[in-house]
Amino acid sequence: AAALMESPPRFGQILLGDLPAEVREAVLAAAPPEQALQWRRNAAYDEKAVGRMMEPVLGAFPPDRTVGEAIEALRDLVKKVLVTYIWVVDGKDRLLGVVTMRDLLFRGKEERLGEVMLRDPFVLHAEMPAEEAMKTVLDRHYPVYPAVDVEGRLVGLVRGHTMFVAQAVDITLQAGSMVGLDDEERLGTPWKRAFRMRHPWLQLNLLTAFLAAAVVGAFQGTIDRLVILALFLPVLAGQSGNTGCQALAVTLRGMTLGELKPGTQRSLVRKEAWLGMLNGAGVGVAAALGMYVIATGQENPAALVLSFVVFVAMILSCVASGVSGAMVPLTLKKLGFDPATASSIFLTTATDVVSMGALLGLGLGGSSCGTEACPSTVSSSVILARGGGEMSARAAATAKRSEPTPLARARRFIESRWPLPSDGPRFHFEPQVARGASEGEHLPARSALGPADCCARPLDGRCRTR
Numbered sequence: 001a002a003a004l005m006e007s008p009p010r011f012g013q014i015l016l017g018d019l020p021a022e023v024r025e026a027v028l029a030a031a032p033p034e035q036a037l038q039w040r041r042n043a044a045y046d047e048k049a050v051g052r053m054m055e056p057v058l059g060a061f062p063p064d065r066t067v068g069e070a071i072e073a074l075r076d077l078v079k080k081v082l083v084t085y086i087w088v089v090d091g092k093d094r095l096l097g098v099v100t101m102r103d104l105l106f107r108g109k110e111e112r113l114g115e116v117m118l119r120d121p122f123v124l125h126a127e128m129p130a131e132e133a134m135k136t137v138l139d140r141h142y143p144v145y146p147a148v149d150v151e152g153r154l155v156g157l158v159r160g161h162t163m164f165v166a167q168a169v170d171i172t173l174q175a176g177s178m179v180g181l182d183d184e185e186r187l188g189t190p191w192k193r194a195f196r197m198r199h200p201w202l203q204l205n206l207l208t209a210f211l212a213a214a215v216v217g218a219f220q221g222t223i224d225r226l227v228i229l230a231l232f233l234p235v236l237a238g239q240s241g242n243t244g245c246q247a248l249a250v251t252l253r254g255m256t257l258g259e260l261k262p263g264t265q266r267s268l269v270r271k272e273a274w275l276g277m278l279n280g281a282g283v284g285v286a287a288a289l290g291m292y293v294i295a296t297g298q299e300n301p302a303a304l305v306l307s308f309v310v311f312v313a314m315i316l317s318c319v320a321s322g323v324s325g326a327m328v329p330l331t332l333k334k335l336g337f338d339p340a341t342a343s344s345i346f347l348t349t350a351t352d353v354v355s356m357g358a359l360l361g362l363g364l365g366g367s368s369c370g371t372e373a374c375p376s377t378v379s380s381s382v383i384l385a386r387g388g389g390e391m392s393a394r395a396a397a398t399a400k401r402s403e404p405t406p407l408a409r410a411r412r413f414i415e416s417r418w419p420l421p422s423d424g425p426r427f428h429f430e431p432q433v434a435r436g437a438s439e440g441e442h443l444p445a446r447s448a449l450g451p452a453d454c455c456a457r458p459l460d461g462r463c464r465t466r
Contacts, residue, residue: 004031004039009053009162013042041155050133051126053166054147054156060087063096063114067107070099084144088117093153095146097121123148126155133158134167135258167256205345212352219360228295229363232287232310236355239283240317244347247272247325255329255339265330272322280318284311309362317355324350 004012004027016024016039028036034056045051058081061070070086077083086099097117107116122140124133126147137145137160145163147156189197216223216233223230251268254260260268288311295303328347329339 009042009055013039013052014047017043038156045126046129048129048131049126050124050128050130050147050158051156053130053158053162054126055159055162057087057154057157059083059085060089060093060154061113062090063088063112063117065113066109067104067111067113067116068109070104070113071109086113086117087146087154088113089154093155095121095123095148095152095154098146121146124158125150130163130166131256134163134256137163138258201345205348208345208349209352211349212356215353215357216360219357219364222360222364226306226363228291228298228300228306229309229359231294232291232359233356235287235290236310236313236317236359237352239280239287239314240321240351240355241348243276243279243318244321244325244351245344247275247322248329248343248347251326251329252339252343255333265326268330269323269326272326273319276319276322277315279322280315281311283318284314287311287314306363309359313355313359313362316358317351320354320358321347321351324354 004016016027019027028039031039038054038056042052042054058077059074061073074083074086084101086101086104087095088097088099089095096114097119098121099113099117103116122142122145124136124145124147126149141160143160145158145160146154147158149155251260254268288307291310292303292307295306300306324347328343328350332343333339
């Protein structure tokens, strides 16, 4: 009983509730009567309510008691406990007012407490959530707060220090809640119990991760043609994830401290969207420069286009992640859930889906061409000209714009290995053997050249490049 009395009321109540019934009754019997009565009264309230933090009422007097009588009654009491205020209550324990120690010492001893008390003092309701109570006392820093029930009766005292300690613990627990850890898990929690607490959230995280994987799978063709985009998928996912976590942290802090008032949600979302755009543009320039350097080093003719794709995708990802970081806790609170519970799981899913979808979607649009042949077709065909020794202007422009570097090198190798006379007819080659070539003259295998999108006869007007 002595150990429970020395601990904060909220934690003492938790420990008392975890004891077996027989042990609990023995502890209550060993405690002072007023403390045992307060423990029983506190147990009737919710675990998150102010009532769980109440201490016994000390220094309560009727309004007709004189100042001198109150001082004499407090002489022995102040030697045991700290008394800050005198509480004035009626016959039904309804709180009427409060008397400060200054007024008690400097007023006449014959004056009645009802004459010197401060009427209608600030009170906390025992059934209100502790988080809401913290918001109401942010600008009312008192050492002790009276707690009343629905009928206005004084049922306990809540010390300001106790409230702030409890709130500090709740804030530290938010870090675990954001990744699916239970509030009850500690360093000494057995591994079996910790496994049961953590594993369901990991299964949920796996399910949401499949959504991001599905987005990547939907753009498999784009990745096959533009492998360089895969290098920047983790870059966008990381940057957008950090942007979302910043917005999430600010939103949770505002909700905890009571700064997020009704009607300010829209302005918060607009602010995070604007910050996401600015931050996305800033980091997007650096990412685009990195893409340009890498693509140029690989002799990619679309280096500038790919850089622009990365820049735009970074802006879109940061805007979406900033908005998601603000919307996720607001939505969870509106649905009646704890805003900090597993917020990062849903936020990570949203940022991954948007960032990867934006990059690959823009990459798909940037890789498409406006000519008759697309990159996959032109890059897999080799068009050789015999006669004039040059390709048509249209085919040359298309090949220069869209042929990947390996096929361009293969074409140069073929032309250097099998020189073509300038006076012969113009041919399009089949991959294995060119019809019309001299006997025994072979070309590399089809796998080296890619599918030939051409015909195998001289261009005499009856066959044209497809």
